[in-house]
Amino acid sequence: MTEHSDLREAGFRLVRSPSSVPEARAILRAKLGEWRAGHGALADAELVLSELVTNALRVPVPGDRQVGVRIACWENGARLRLEVSDAGPGRPQVRRPRETDAAGRGLLLVAALAHRWGVEERPAGIGKTVWAELWAAGSALPEPEIAARAVLPGQCVRAWGAWHTVRAVRRERYASGGLGVVITLDDGGPALRLHAAEPVTVRTAGAVAAS
Template sequence: MPEVPFVPVHWRFPAHPTSVRRARHAVAESLPQVLRPHLGDDLGLVTSELVTNAIRHGVCGEGEDLIELVLWPADGHYWLAVSDPGTGKPELAHPGADSESGRGLILVDSLAAAWTVRPRPTRGTSVIAGLSFRQRG
């Protein structure tokens, strides 16, 4: 008999800066206690960066936009998808030393084992990042 997979955890938050903290907290609380010391900080930072980017760059500004998060374990990783209604494709930037922004995806790229950007089937974009939950040696 095949192993039954975990059901992904799903959240929706308003496209508002206060949602960054709420999203980070929700993701951290959903991790099994045993994984929090190994994965909690990195996953929290990835969550913060992706939700912040979604709010800044992926909303239409109509006041009712939502940011969606899905978290699930698979293949030795915790996968986080952050989706927004925008149609843009986030890309790695290389900001100058004096720049005050533009480093979010650089952080995601350095922490995640893999990440990608995918269009959503109906409307919007998802950024998906996977962080290994195998103990680091």
């Protein structure tokens, strides 16, 4: 995530219990109040956090594995990022449940309410982090970010404070077994070597030229 000078953040852990869902919502409200952050989408943020925590609690892992939560806001709460980490494998997918299905709508709701969301491997330890970002109405949206694995030749990426056109992209395996991405740039500068899930700021070449 992009760094901001007015960033406020908090992290906490939850036990694997249904009571952790309302607890997470209460902590979110308390933290935004403590930071005097008048977030214009608090109701949406509570719903999104509830769904992310609920999904994490359903992951089949040992009962002593807790769920990690991180709340970050900036611009006096106009922008908000929610992260929920669990020790389970795999990557959650948005499902399209039938009207008669009693469950399966969690990530569909997250995708509808958040400006963007995604899944990242945890840099240390096992499991994953599912994150969602929300912006209050009228706030300026940042440049789009995608996982490094999704970058394509011809796109432009922001690195070292400037825009660079991508010439080629290849994947490589780390000795530890993780997946990395090597992005070669058209200007002949050093290649970018990133973790496959690391977010990269992108634009189309035309948009960069116009700016």
